[in-house]
Amino acid sequence: MSKSNNVYKDAFNRCLRLLDETKSLPSEPELGTLLGVSRTTVRSILARMEETGLIDWNKRNKTVLRAPRSEDFFPEEETDSLAEIIERSFMRRLLAGGAEAGMQINELELAREIGVGTTSVREFLIRFSRFGLIEKRRNSHWVLKGFTRAFALELTEIREIFELRSAAAFAALPEDSAVWADLDRLELEHRQLASEIATRFNEFSELDERFHRLIHRASHNRFIVDFYDVIAMIFHYHYQWNKAEERQRNEVAIQEHLAYIAALKSRDPGKVDAACRKHLKSARQTLLTSIPEGRQMQPA
Amino acid sequence: MSKSNNVYKDAFNRCLRLLDETKSLPSEPELGTLLGVSRTTVRSILARMEETGLIDWNKRNKTVLRAPRSEDFFPEEETDSLAEIIERSFMRRLLAGGAEAGMQINELELAREIGVGTTSVREFLIRFSRFGLIEKRRNSHWVLKGFTRAFALELTEIREIFELRSAAAFAALPEDSAVWADLDRLELEHRQLASEIATRFNEFSELDERFHRLIHRASHNRFIVDFYDVIAMIFHYHYQWNKAEERQRNEVAIQEHLAYIAALKSRDPGKVDAACRKHLKSARQTLLTSIPEGRQMQPA
DNA sequence: GTAATGTCTTTTATCGGGAAAAAACAATTT
DNA sequence: AAATTGTTTTTTCCCGATAAAAGACATTAC
The missing domain is CATH 1.10.10.10 (Winged helix-like DNA-binding domain superfamily/Winged helix DNA-binding domain)
Structure with missing residues (x-):
């Protein structure tokens, strides 16, 4: 047993979801790009889909025969790398x-x-x-080395240095840069999430990451961009173990993001700096409160 | 052939050099710490030294019988990991x-x-x-991604942010911190090197790294300290391929370091900032001139 | 009784092999 | 002729195995 075929299984599951939307599947190379896998894997998927009666496959024709049922999917746990x-x-x-x-x-x-x-x-x-x-x-x-308070402080120190710089660079980007459209889209998503916060508050984490990554990208510095991987990892697990007051925290964060976005759009360096600092300060606070002083982090 | 015994060979060579200085070797655990290897490896070394008539080994007694000859050493290339x-x-x-x-x-x-x-x-x-x-x-x-001008600029941007911060933190360290003694020692080494620059200019690279690492450590931030690994790697290879005007460059750098050290000792934030900036600027210049515009780096 | 040596066990570093996935090449189809 | 499908080759991913090195335990020496 040298290598699991999770790439195939995961792509298969994702491909199943496409079946709902169309009457026939596109060409093999096209499917490959769509699913992010090679043609070899695409063909394995198609082969199985034909076998299980999901599609009729004959060269260029891949006609959908029936809607996928839950038994058609591979179990979630088999799709992880x-x-x-x-x-x-x-x-x-x-x-x-x-x-x-x-x-x-x-x-x-x-x-x-x-x-x-x-x-x-x-x-x-x-x-x-x-x-x-x-x-x-x-x-x-x-x-x-441990998930200590010192770790959190060192992490946030760098984060703050990098994000303040990136935010300043962002605000200085020319009017016709594509990022302004991206920012508008993110702003809209923030507003939508804010209005349905009661039910969708747990979707914030993912939006948060996309927002900050957009800003960091403005630095045009691979070390700054890559450093966000560290933050993302920590926050990913942080969100998983620290569910206390999650809804309220996210509500506050969304408002801070909206103020931050407004500041960026104003392109006023002073405002950007202030809004960025404010948000980073409360993000740091949130992280720190989840680490009991002098001890290791523990799950909630 | 699953694992080369380079650890043993390298430690053996280093141990040979100890033979010149003493008439008998210390205990096994002591030798282990000295050479940075386990007792298992120490015993292999001792066994071979006895075999080749270098020492007489009987329990606690490890008497040196003769001085090591060049044939006793393992070839350099076999000692690399x-x-x-x-x-x-x-x-x-x-x-x-x-x-x-x-x-x-x-x-x-x-x-x-x-x-x-x-x-x-x-x-x-x-x-x-x-x-x-x-x-x-x-x-x-x-x-x-290539050893491009963009890479060098991104690298030096972060380096400058981090080092300015570290230098400021260094200058703010209390009088009784051990770093001041370290700094004095480094200053002395700089002066010695400066006085023999004609023959020893190629030793600067190693001194440079120790100096900057000392400063970065004052940040007490693992991400800043670790980032120096990137710089060290780049400069290590940079020094290897760009030998043009090496002596003069190093001479200038030593003087900049001495001014930088004096500024740190003055503990005046303004002076520290200025000296640090000046040195970093010329370091960046040196790196950039070795990368032809719009092309990849090439060896000299 | 502390610290060394002697012996045995565990862990790390590295290789070769084999299945999954990607990529390259050849043959069709539109 | 450009794109798609069919076929073959290459590469990546991952395991188990093995020697080197580390570490643990037992014994002996001072």
């Missing part, structure tokens, strides 16, 4: 307590516990190391 | 022309060319990716 599985397991262990700073991380043990090979775990740890939470001892184990 | 070998090969390819931005990187081909397994190459690429020079296409190849 190994890297995702390992990350989730690792973060769960990290946040599920007992993860003291200084603790050593054992590749073999992790691999056995998750049920994967050591190579995948090693690759994950190397990739994960750039988040600043673990550190490698040469020829030896990894050391957990 | 695989990661170092791969990095060097990769950077040579990158700098040896023909490395256009957008080019795709083939793991298998690289592995075959260097003569190592794909796993090691994969791990190297993952580790290397944080330098911002390559990018991964999911389930597919890596893409070379």
Whole structure:
């Protein structure tokens, strides 16, 4: 068992959803771009769809025969990549307590516990190391540095430096830049979310990330853009474990974003700086309150 | 052939150099710490030293019998770790022309060319990716982003932000902090190097790194400290390919460092800022002049 | 009784192999 | 002739296995 076919399964599931909308599927290369996979995978998908009577496939003709049923889908858990599985397991262990700073991380043990090979775990740890939470001892184990208050403060310090710069660069972008349309679209989405906050408050997290990434991109600096990966990772898990007052926090954040957007549109550097600072300050506060002083983070 | 014993060979060579200085070697654990290896490796070293008649080894007694000869040493090239070998090969390819931005990187081909397994190459690429020079296409190849002028500008932009902050933090450190002694020591080394610049100018690179790392550490921010790895890597290779006017450049840099050190010692924020800016500006200039406009970097 | 040595166990670093997925090439179809 | 399908080759992803190196435990020496 050398490689799971999760790419195929995930693409298959996504392709099933396309079936609802059309009477026939497009060409193989087109489907490939649509699903983000190679033609090889597309053909496997089509083959199975034909087998299970979902479509009639004859060269260029891919006629939809019936709507997909829930049994047609592959189980969700089989569509995740190994890297995702390992990350989730690792973060769960990290946040599920007992993860003291200084603790050593054992590749073999992790691999056995998750049920994967050591190579995948090693690759994950190397990739994960750039988040600043673990550190490698040469020829030896990894050391957990811990999800501490110090970590959160160091993270937000850089975030603030970078975002203030990016926001300033954003506001200085020429009138005809495409970003202004992107910003308008995001503003609209914010307003829609604000009006349905009671039911959709948990959709904020994803909108938040798109908004900040748009701003950071204005820096035109790959190190600033890449650094947002660290923030996104932390906030991703932060949102998962800290559900306390989630709705209210998100409501406040949306309003801050709207003020921030207005400031950007005004293109007044002073206003941009003020709105950005205000939002970053409350974001930092939110993160910090979820880390008890002098202890490790714990799930809510 | 699963793992080379370069750790042993490298430690053995370093241990040989200790033989010149003493009549007998210390205990195994002590040797281990001294050489940065485990006792297992220390014992392999001692075993070979006894075999080749370098020492007489009987439990606690490790008497030196003769001075090491050049044949006793393992060849230099056998002491490098695989990661170092791969990095060097990769950077040579990158700098040896023909490395256009957008080019795709083939793991298998690289592995075959260097003569190592794909796993090691994969791990190297993952580790290397944080330098911002390559990018991964999911389930597919890596893409070379190129050693371009844009890269150098993005890199130096962050460097300047971080170093100005770190320098300010450094100057604000309390009188009794240990860093002031470190700084004094570095100042002395700078003066010594300056006085023998004609013969030792190529030693500057290493001193430069230690100096800047000391300053960055004052930020107490792991992201700032870690970012210096990117700078160090780039400058390391930069120094290797751009030998033009090396002596003069280093002479100027040493003087800038001395002025920078004096500013830090004055603890006057204005002076620190000015000295830091001046040095960073010329460092950026040096880097930029080695990258021809609109083209890839080429070795000198 | 502390610290060293001797011995045994575990973990890391690395390889080769094999299935999944991508990519390249050839043959059709419109 | 441009795009699509059919076929073959190459590459990526991941595992299990193995030697090097680290680490743990037992024994001995001072």
